[in-house]
Amino acid sequence: MDMHKDTSPTQGRSVAGQPAVTSEYLTFRLGAEEYGIDILRVQEIRSYEEPTRIANAPHFIKGVVNLRGVIVPVVDLRIKLGCEKVEYNDFTVVIVLNVRGRVVGAVVDSVSDVLELASELIKPAPEMNTTMDTSFITGIASVGERMLILMDIEALMSSPDMGLMDSGSQSLQ
Incomplete structure (x- = not known):
């Protein structure tokens, strides 16, 4: 039995003595901004390949790809969120x-890393009077010099204007 184990009260705990609540986020870049999404929503990360275009699809839906027998719609988040420049390259x-x-x-400029963020690092997103829907932004986190925009990717992808989910939240046939 190791008697020299660090049992200081601050180890792995918040100031109030309660366990620190942390969540893991996959961080990625869209233009100059860095975003974070819940890692539990991520299935895999793939290099970009040109999808098969679908007629009359919204401009931010690039098309579909066949992922091991599953037809997957591909949304370019850069177009959806109004990035100034949309460039397809090795990143x-x-x-x-x-x-x-x-x-x-979801097409993004590049993936940065996976970060574990304590809930006290996350600040509420500021209220903005804008025509763009910002309800999917859940908070802002400062990590060193980095400013992360945290988003509820499920809310964004299932929003009615995406047209990817029906009103019953079941997958479309």
């Missing part, structure tokens, strides 16, 4: 997500 990746039982791909 462009597709984050494959599982949203409400449906597999969806």
Whole structure:
């Protein structure tokens, strides 16, 4: 039995003596901004390949890809969120997500890393009077010099304007 184990009251605990609540986020870049999404929604990360275009799809839906027998719609988050520049290069990746039982791909500029964030590092997103829907932004986290915009990717991907989920939240046939 190791008697020299560190049992200081601050180890792994918040100031109030309660266990620190942490969540893991996959961080990625869209233009100059860095975003974070719940790692539990991420199925895999793939290099970008040109999807098969679907006629009359919204401009931010690039098309579909066949992922091991599953037809997966691919959304370019850069277009959806209004990035100034949308460039496809060696860093462009597709984050494959599982949203409400449906597999969806999200194109981003690059993936940064996985961060574990304590809840006290996350501040509420500021209220903004804008025509753009910002309800999917759950908070802002400062990590060193980095400012992360945390988003509820499930809320964004299942929003009515995406057209990926029906009103019953079941996958479309």
